[in-house]
Amino acid sequence: MPMPAERMDVELSVNGRDYTRRQVEARRTLADFLREDLSLTGTHLGCEHGACGACTVLIDDAPVRSCLTLAVQANGTRIRTVEGLGTDGELHAVQKAFKQHHALQCGFCTPGFLTASVALLEENPSPTELEVREWLSGNICRCTGYQFIVDAVLAAAAELRERRGAGTGSPA
Amino acid sequence: MGLFGHRQVRAEDDNLIAGRGRYVDDLRFPGMLHVAIVRSQVARAKIKVDVAAALALPGVHAVFTADDLPLSARILPDCHPNPALRHPRGPAVLAAGEVRYVGEPIVAIVADSRYLAEDAADLVLVEYDEMPAVIDLEKAILPGSPLVHPDVPSNLGARIPVVTGNTDAAFAQAFYVARERLEIQRGAGQAMETRGVVAYWNEYESRMVVWNVSQVPFVHRTAIANALGLPENSVQVLNPDVGGGFGYKGLTYTEDLLVPVIARKLGCPIKWIEDRREHLIASYHERTQIHHLEMAVTQDGVILGIRGRFLYDAGAYTPWGPVVPLLTAVNIPGPYKVPNYKVDADIVYTNTVPTAPVRGAGRPQACYVCERLLDKVGHELKIDPAELRRRNLIQPDEFPYELGFISRDGTKRTYDSGDFPALLGRGLAMIKYDARREEQTKLRQEGKFIGIGLALCVEDTGLGPFEEVGMSIELDGSVTVRMGTPSQGQGQRTAFAQIVADELAVPFEAVKVLTGNTDLVRYSIGTFASRAGVVTGSAVSIAAKQLKQRAFAIGGTMLQAQAGDLELEEGCVRVKGQPSRSVSLKDIVHTSLGESGAPLPMQEFGPGMSTVANFCPPTNTFATGCHCAVVEVDPKTCQVKILQYVAVEDFGNVINPLIVDGQVIGGLGLGIGNTFFEKVVYDEGGQILTGTFMDYLMATTMDVPRVEIDYIVTPSPLNPLGMKGAGQGGTIPVPAVLSAAVEDALQPFGVRLNHVPFSESDLFAWLGEARTRAEQAQ
């Protein structure tokens, strides 16, 4: 067992960029590693005890609470944070839908909702409203009352289906 | 162009959705040190502190106890002095020799990192010589109760009566008197961003720079200047993106003074970020009130009077005076005609976290107690709840309506405008009230229990005294708006830009709204009590009008035309009907500023296109609303399903209905929490049992129903745009509505609800009690 303050090497990829041999304390959370060491402050800390979802990032495409994950546990993984959801400088459809549907007010919970929603749509391109609500029930938003978040995710799902349909020529 | 009233998507969002928001915890300065705070683990004790081991830990730079603070920075100022509160007690910045609630700050550690600061915090030895504490609100005022402040003669800190008419005479005539003990439990604001402060001494300007999450940066500037013994002009307070306010970030906290004091002393940037546990156990709470009230009515259910008293749990200190109980006391009559009224607000000290306004601020309690009493009247006199309310509502032709007592701001409480029957009518139509009643009867026969709840409320919004706005048209024709009311997510950058874009005929994108920096305007009050939209928004409109007049004056000279013949279109001053005679705002700015080194060309106007405006409302406006809900309750499991929820709001004219919809639904989310989940729980010894989000529950996606929203508009006559505030209307009536709906569903079982929040287990217990009562009666 490493001591909490002992330093270890990690190698991982974050938003498509490779980080080789970064030294971190064994006790450093992934959230602090992302925010402090990599300056990716888009990932927020709402509770630091795994209950609010603000810190959600995608590790190998699965939504994970970065406040309950140690940086060393993420060794060898591929991480996406809110800063890396878009492609080629374009925002992800979920991000655009959040703006369009007024799915955020203070924006503090938003990165966690965005990453969780992207994970949902990658797993289930056609969720029902109830499925969206169930999937997001581990994320707390104090401002919005959720309705517009749910609307945004459903709209983004439809948009992505349409795009895919247009791309392959098959009906969505 | 007409952007006022348009569902404009927000200018704020591009950064926030991309992870480019900048919150206080995102600030980094070279050489910055981090603070962790040691907090009391007991509710009441004499303490001795030994910090030697903490100080010896490598990486720790300093340790502060009360003795290390300047005398001026030891006690928080009373931000809302009220003569009725004869013994106000401000929280100690760090406890000096004695602690009065679990969570009270005792020691501050300064270290290279937060990790190290917390390591050191574990090494601080606090010796507690425990003393009897008083936690229970009702026990606190019994003779012989331990005193929270031994130098204050009783835990009853103040009694504030609110009176009109003659209640004794009214009650003597009553056909029926409804009596209830109604209790609301402690909750909290719980923005998703906790509090935080970053401070450093700016050597270049000899100023203290403080970044914090304040709703009232100017109040904080004064408090920090006093604490540090600096002139106000040597303190700058800045607010970055703030992750939700909900009222309680509008108050001054010990750390707001502590962190700048440390930064001044150590000469380097200092950061303190509250963690969620600290937030749950030590940031101000609200809502605990126990009411003993009576409502006297005629045979037809017409209200003759309301009387009684309620206890307000102030906690251990009074950082914001008696604002919350005062708001309850003046809001109980709500939309109803209550000719005779006498209610005492009793403010009680206990050994718990101090309490202060949280979104709604005393009004959810007021709405709850009044509507519960009405529901009891309806039940006893067998009058339909909708009809009962109709009989008591203030009528549209009765505005301005005087209540007969004074408001929080010291003026005669007068409702400016409204149409309560229309609100109720719309709400009932949206839930198809009559059809629902029939459905209810039918379903009952099938063993299914649905219930209908409704409530109306008023909210005093848009409080004075003023807000100031500065506005300039820049050399490139863009418009800069400077104001003092910071944003915590309300979308001010968008809403105020809409007003400006309309008035100055410039594109929405050309307007930049700056806020959250005490250097931007000279004076400001702050963002709270649904006032920024109304008061700052009005000042924005006035400033834009002033610039428009100025553009006509200068443009008229340039075009050699009369101001009356001019129009402002597409960023240009034009002669009406002669579009070729036109000069752009940009050119007006250029011309009026002259050339460097030369005399000003149009001396009579002075230089540039810049102005300052203030709006000073004569008194507050009143937003009003009616919420209706249909629920189904399964008497076996006591699960409550919300089948339909409608909110009809009158916020006067609305700048941006998209944003306001968001305020309503979000407010409702808090109201749902207040009804079913949110509860700060203390044990008898004063330990907080709800120190995590696993214990302090808030509404999730599975709990907040889809809300149907509609608006009735009665413009306020008290401001130029006819606006009323929209920040709290979504929250206020929710506990009243849902309690009524659940009680109505369980009406065949004889369950009465007089306590929020209530859980399914509570309902189950109350159903059991009701059954026992029924059996005994047989």
Ligand code: FES
């Ligand atoms: S911060 Fe990780 S779940 Fe709340």
Ligand code: FES
């Ligand atoms: S937008 Fe503020 S917490 Fe979700």
